[in-house]
Amino acid sequence: MVVKGALTAHGCYQCRSAVLKLFTSPLSPASFTRTTTPVTTLSGSVALPLTKRFSSTIRKAESSSDQHASGQHLEDDGIAKNEGEAHVLPEDSSASDVPWYLQVEPPRHVAAVEPPPLPEVPSDSPAVVGSLVEYASEEMGLDDLSLLDLRKLDPPPALGPNLFMLFGTARSERHLNVSAGRLLRWLRYKHRIWADADGFLGPNERKTKLRRKAKRAKLLGTMGTDDTDDGLSTGWICVNLGTIGRGGGESAVVDEGGRAAGFGVVQSGFTIVVQLMTEYRRAEMDLEALWLKALNPPTLEESLPPQAGLRETEKKTDLHPLEKALLSSSPKRQNARNSRAKDSPFGQASFYSTKTDPLRGSPEELSHLLSYDFQQKRRVLDLLRARLNELTPGDSRRTLGETRDGQVSTPFLELFELASKHLPKSKTWEYRLAVQAKARESGHTGSIATLDDVRDLIQEMRLSGLEVTREHYLQLLACIYSSSGADTKEQSQLAVELLRTMHQRGHSILANDVVAKIIEAKLLSGEQGAGSGLELAERLRHLAVQAELPCPDEPTLTRLMTAYAARGHWDAFWDAWRSPPRYLRPRSRALYLHVFRTAAATRDSSLCGVAARQCFPEMLFENPPVRPVGDVRDALLQCVRVADAGAEKHAETIPADSRGAGRMLANREFVRLVRTLKNMG
DSSP: OHHHHHHHHOOSHHHHHHHHHHHHSOOOGGGGSOOOOOEEOSSOSOEEOOOOOOOOOOOOOOSSHHHHHHHHHHHHHHHHHHHHHHHTOOSOOOGGGSOTTTOOOOOOOOOOOOOOOOOOOOTTSOHHHHHHHHHHHHTSOOEEEEEEEETTOSSOOTTOSSEEEEEEEESSHHHHHHHHHHHHHHHHHHSOOOOEEETOOOHHHHHHHHHHHHHHHHHHGGGGGOOSOOSSOOOEEEEEEEEETOOOSEEEEEOTTSOEEEEEEOOOSEEEEEEEEEHHHHHHHOHHHHHHHHHSOOOHHHHSOOOTTHHHHHHHTTSOHHHHHHHOOOOOOOOGGGTTGGGSGGGOOSEEEOOOOTTSSOHHHHHHHHTTOHHHHHHHHHHHHHHHHHSOHHHHHHHHOOOTTSOOOOHHHHHHHHHHTTSOHHHHHHHHHHHHHHHHHTTOOSTTSOHHHHHHHHHHHHHHTOOOOHHHHHHHHHHHHTOTTOOHHHHHHHHHHHHHHHHHTTOOOSSHHHHHHHHHHHHTTOOOSTTSSHHHHHHHHHHHHHTTOOOOOHHHHHHHHHHHHHTTOHHHHHHHHTHHHHTTOOOOHHHHHHHHHHHHHHTOHHHHHHHHHHHHHHHHTSSSOOOOOTHHHHHHHHHHHHHOTTHHHHHHHSOTTOOTHHHHHHTSHHHHHHHHHHHHO
16 A cells, blocks of 8 residues: 555656666666656657646545556556667657757858958059058048049149049048048057148037037027038048158259259159048049049040941930940940050059949849949939939830839839839938939829829828928929829828928928929829819919919929910910019010920911010010020011911012002011011021
């Protein structure tokens, strides 16, 4: 009974086995070691670990001693069998036997991005040039380093003889000032060079200027913050190390014939200048191109326009270099800046740069370059936007193609998606807006010109808190009212939300540019039928009159007149034409030229007659008068030809003082107008 009670008290199967071994086998130290090997099932296919029961319930005793004896015998057999199987477990256990929290994943090594190589330093350059290039890249963290060797300039520049000029791009204004200060201290302590930094603000001077600016803004309110040239954000610091090794004594200058040609200081030593700029300022100034032009002036053959192969050149210029790079698999051509290296002694180049040109190369090279270089992504996006703004409406429709629904893409859109990949949406927002605005301006009716795309852009602008300009707001309004597949009510609801955001951010919404942009976009959207934009345009036109808005400028009037003429709304066209006299403002030559050409393009005799009859006398009374000469005279004669086809012929053949039937022809209105134009010209 004691043995039975002890066995039943141990609920674990392994523990009962250990207790039985104490009585059935001789004593050994191994008998007191608890076995923790897993027990396999009878089939041997799956090995499951033994689990201990956590229970306070004690098993009931068996009813008969026979059952107890037989059960004990079976347990002994099972123990022996399980022990044998526990020792023959396979050595290779599958990964599924290990719990997920014990599985060790292989180490993941992030692919290291190799820094761009440093610009090549000429072999015969001073040692300080090489150390300066390394310090600018490693310690100062400048990007797009380029080194100009200007020692061949004759006469030497005003900066000094044997000039080396290093260019670098800083990430921000703060980085620019910090890098310049660090460079000055490094030159002073390491090389004993006291350099001059033009445009550099020390920490104390910068704090003083910021404090004064804040005080002035507090006193003047918003009026004191309109000055963009505050002396803080220059974006350009020029560090001049001076001429190192300059000879101080004067000596006689001897010409080739051995005769004295004068006196002066010998041009010895070398000069080093470091140009630190932000990315925007560097692209704006483009100093490298100016110095390279002075270093390698174009020859006569290069300055002349090419005559041969003109048609092939025109065909090649139809495509953007980015599109050529995607469509062609030709190797990268030689850099144009180093193309004259063969002219220099020993074929040595004078320009060394770490900046790669994304306009050249195969599609694979572009994809690899844009996969990690975010600065090149921004540069490519800027180039794409500039290219898109240069295209005509027809070329824009072909360049943008179709996406999503049409599934017809173009090299332009493929490169745009590649450059935008992995960039934050806030960084690509203005570029996507430019594509949307150009698509609607060119009359693109594909799936990229929908109202949902504009709604997404507005939502991103609100959630991200982007600081957008007024031009961006006007582009969004134009995109809203020129979207395909949307009615006027839905467009107006989205436009009201955008105008509310403009008002909350301090922009005036009841202005001529907002009214003109909505009218222009709605009338030029191509919608026909009742309520397709004319009613909205009329309401906005009357609203501008009731609000007593100032006179629109001439570019705004030109766009309004073009939109009204496209829809045949001539009452509004002539009302816009008469806007400057109502405000006692003169009309320029360009506005008269626009109205004459617009009327002549309609080929309507009555409209051309009204334009010639009314506008010709008015142009003579402008202040200053607009003389009918040049292109204005040609546009006016074109209107006369449409209004009276025989006016010019009668003015040439019939004298002004003729009698009878000829007198009636000579006194016709447009015949007299043509004769007046010839007398004035």
